[in-house]
Amino acid sequence: MFYRDVSSLCAPGPTSSRNFLLSLITRASTLPHLSQTHAQIILNGFQNDLATVTKLTQKLFDLRAIPQARHLFFTFPKPDIFLFNVLIRGFSNNASPSSSISLYNNMRNHTDLKPDNFTYSFAIMAASGLPDEKCGMLLHAQSIVDGLGSNLFVGSAVVDLYFKFSRVEFARKVFDRMPERDTVLWNTVITGLVKNCCYGDSIEVFGDMVAEGVPLDSTTVATVLPAAAEMQELRVGMGIQSLALKLGFHFDAYVMTGLISLYSKCGKINTARSLFRCISQPDLIAYNAMISGFTCNSETESSVRLFREVLASCKRVVSSTIVGLIPVSSPYGHLYLTCCIQGFCVKSGIISYPSVSTALTTVYNRLNEVELARQLFDESPEKTLAAWNAMISGYTHNGLTDLAISLFQEMMTEFTPNPVTITTILSACAQLGALSFGKWIHHLVKSKNLELNIYVSTALIDMYAKCGNILEARQLFDSMSEKNVVTWNAMISGYGLHGYGHEALKLFNEMLHFGFHPTGVTFLSVLYACSHAGLVREGDETFHAMVNKYGIEPLTEHYACMVDILGRAGQLERALEFISTMPVKPGPAVWGTLLGACMIHKNMNIARMASEKLFEMDPESVGYYVLLSNMYSVDRNFPKAASIREVVKKRKLAKTPGCTLIEVNGTPHVFVSGDRSHSHATAIYAMLEKLTGKMRELGYYSETVTALHDVEEEEKELMVNVHSEKLAIAFGLIVTEPNTEIRIIKNLRVCLDCHTATKFISKITERVIIVRDANRFHHFKDGVCSCGDYW
DNA sequence: ATAGGGTTAG
Structure with missing residues (x-):
């Protein structure tokens, strides 16, 4: 409002030239300072000078004085296309894309104005911030009509637009058809692919870029590194690193941070640590990368130490520093630490950052402290979509699927679900076997063009398999252009669930053929499939390959699965022998499986032995009593069966009602x-x-x-x-x-x-x-x- | 015009 009465602000001075006024605008660093300059402009009669007003408007946007910029523009008699461009960009950069677009439409009413490449570029950038893709697509079409479709600025904006709306195919098509491509355009494609989780593709495009001899810059490297990190492709990442070294931007701050994150995510925490030490004056983001690197490699102490260092060095701690410190990936045993972090956040006020409370919610959920998590969620003043997702996923992981779904429905009144929401809720569907709800989510996925998101499509495969539609799962699997280990695991375990042992093994071999590295989960899925199909020899071979060829240490689940395979096949003695070779103490899962096998093959002796172990280890679980009692019944030893039922009754153990x-x-x-x-x-x-x-x-x-x-x-x-x-x-x-x-x-x-x-x-x-x-x-x-x- | 860290997920 200080634009109304400007005369009081400035003393009469010598007549200034336009260049002098322009330099004043450039130098103005605060809003009052700028308004004084504006007064001088008016006094000198330059208020209708295009160049001066354009520069002034630009500066107003830089200083975030949006209403003033708007007022200046709308009181200006005859804006040219350049001034329009400044406005369109200004609104777009200041989170009002719809103002940009209405200004663009306003511009189109002036028949004497012709939009140029900047107009389209800025307008399309604004359109990518709108909730709907239609406007952007229209602008793209108009830019082609105006002969600007091949312009590099416009092209980059269009590619970015399509990526923002998850239109990966469109974006790639536009890119492919560009007659000329510069580094920025290539970078835009790589960034877009990474943001859409097409990590493999982004690395491929990076490779094409190198092969075609397009000059790389540090941005190229900085954008492609997270893809390698996400895929845990250390060798790819190191290849990029050596390229950066050769080209001379290895020590660029962005690149260095990317490398720290790469090595951390690939488990090479010591390399990450020494890279960090190379930085003479790490900025906060580098610190953040290192802190989070320690945390996700379970080096909690180092993480806390570095955090204290940041605090002591008087650097401001930001929410992401704290987020990196929160032990989301290794919560077990860190309940106390988590509570301490929460305390710090409450005291410092950082708790009001949604990302912080979301990460804390997640840790509590992973520690099965669902109520603590819910309390934090309820107390968060600003509930972001991520916060809802964290709570919904917490319910799902703790088996509270009905609560997950009702919370999801509550969320839908405020937000439209993103890929994370969708994967989470699909996992709840899978648990519940809720096929029609799952199908409804699948329609939602299609309408939001999220079929190419690897998390989403993997979750869909899992949902269809677990809801009984194995053919649909396979079709989806075959249609995916990019797969990762988890995708393969989901499909293999789906086959196992349905008893298709040979299909599971076939898929497992295909997966190896394509060069994917199997994980512990992969082997569990294969073993599971073998057990359900009675494939003893194959199960045996798989287990040995896992240990000897792939060096994966078996978990209790793997052992239990092997016991199941042998036991079901009637090889109870071998199963017992197998148990005795276990390097860890066999738990209830292992003995329970053996007892189940004894039940099938009516082996009373081993059954008695297994149940003794079970009653000792897990006296509250009623299932084992039931199994043993059933065995005595089969053996026609009814008094013994009855006595076991008595124990159950006396101890008031309740059987889960079927x-x-x-x-x-x-x-x-x-x-x-x-x-x-x-x-x-x-x-x-x-x-x-x-x-x-x-x-x-x-x-x-x-x-x-x-x-x-x-x-x-x-x-x-x-x-x-x-x-x-x-x-x-x-x-x-x-x-x-x-x-x-x-x-x-x-x-x-x-x-x-x-x-x-x-x-x-x-x-x-x-x-x-x-x-x-x-x-x-x-x-x-x-x-x-x-x-x-x-x- | 594109750019590094961090929350939610299969």
């Missing part, structure tokens, strides 16, 4: 054993009775012996017939069209009787029935189950 879910038209229906609460209950029981009759004719009889354990003998047959699986299937038969698939999900393992019954039902009704239980998938068709009655 329940089955079926989704019809997107609505979930949950059944428990003997359930009569469903609105279709009468029809369901009538259907079951009809089916049971037909099944008996075909030779079915209830497997009363092993199905039940804590129920009196006379109740057994009655209850077996109303297991939740059967209720859900009967309901599915009633409400779905003939010949359609029926999919159900059981929270525990499907029992033998239900398994047999489902085979009969699939034959009688000519339906494909897909059952997901706690362990795997069973595909029933024409009286046969894909698991070969071996699960």
Whole structure:
């Protein structure tokens, strides 16, 4: 408002020339200073001089005086295209892209003005900050019409625009069709690919750039390094490093920081440390990179020490410094440290930074302190999308999928989900087996052009596999141009889940053929597949390759899986021998698996031994008592079986109630054993009775012996017939069209009787029935189950 | 015009 009365601000002086006024504008470093200059401009009669006003407007934007700049422009009688450009850029740089665009439209109404390459470049940059891509695409088309499509400035802006809207293919097409490409254009493509998680592609483009002899600059190197870091491709990163050394910008501050981050992320913390020591005066960002490097390599002490150093050197600590210090990647055992950091943040006020509270929320969630996490989330004054994502993912990881989904729905009223939200919620869908919700998310992915995001597509594969749609998972897998280890792992474990052992092994070999390095998870997926398909020799070989060829140390899960493979195949003695070779003490998972195998092969001696270990290690878990009791029943040793059930009763151990879910038209229906609460209950029981009759004719009889354990003998047959699986299937038969698939999900393992019954039902009704239980998938068709009655 | 560190994810 100080523009209204300017006369008081300036003393009358000698008449200034235009050049003198221009230099005054350049030198003005504060707003009052500039307004004084403005007064002088008016006094000297230069208020309608284009060059002077343009420069003044530019300066006003530099000093973030947006309303003043706007006022100056709108009171100016005849702006030229250059002045328009200044305004369009100014608004765009000051977070008002919509003002830029309306100014651009305003400009188009002046028939005497012709937009130039700067106009388009600035307007397109502004459009990339809008919520919708349409405006940018229109501008792109208009720039082509005006013959500016091949202009380098315009081209860079267009490429950047498409990347910002995840239109990776569009961006690449524009780039490919540019007749001339300079370093900045190449850099823009590399940056865009990295931002869209196309790390491999960005490295490839970098390679093309080198091959074509395009001059690199430090920006090129600084942008491509994070791609190598993210892929943990140390050798690629080192190749880039040596190139930088040859070209003379290895010691550029941006490059150095990128290298520190590269080595840290590839686990070479000592190299990162010595690079850091090379920097004589590290800036804050270099410190941040080093602190976070220590943290993610579990060198918590070094991290804290460096942080203290930053504090002592009177450098201002920023939120990202703290974020790097928070032990997100290695939270275990750091609850106390996390609380201390939180204390520091509260005292210093840094807690109000969303990134800080989000990182703290994550650590609490990873330490299973869900309530502490939720409290932090609730107390955050500004809830960013990342904060919501952190909390939703925390719920998902802690098995609280229903809370995750309701929080997601709450979030949707404020935000539109980003790739992180989508991967998280897909993981919740996978856990729940919520196929139709997952499909809905898939549509969302398509509408947001996020199919090329490797996290998203991998999560989709995982979701489809875990929700029973293995073919859809495979189609997605085949359509992906870029895959990483996790993608392969997801597909392999999907095959394992469905009992397709040979497909899993085939894929594993393909993966090796393509040069991917298998991880511990890869081997677990392969072993799991072997166990579900009864592939003993293959499992054996895989385990040995993992240890001897790939040098991966097996975890308890790997051992348990091997015990499962041997045990299921009836090689119980070998399984026992295998356990004795374990370098770590076998835990409940290992003995539990062995007990399960004893159950299948009716080996009482080893079962007794395994259960003794289990009761000792894990007395609260009721599952083992059930298994042992069942074994005695099979052995016709009913008194012993009953005595074990007594123990369970006396210690008030509760068995997880079995329940089955079926989704019809997107609505979930949950059944428990003997359930009569469903609105279709009468029809369901009538259907079951009809089916049971037909099944008996075909030779079915209830497997009363092993199905039940804590129920009196006379109740057994009655209850077996109303297991939740059967209720859900009967309901599915009633409400779905003939010949359609029926999919159900059981929270525990499907029992033998239900398994047999489902085979009969699939034959009688000519339906494909897909059952997901706690362990795997069973595909029933024409009286046969894909698991070969071996699960 | 492009640029290094940091939060949320498979």
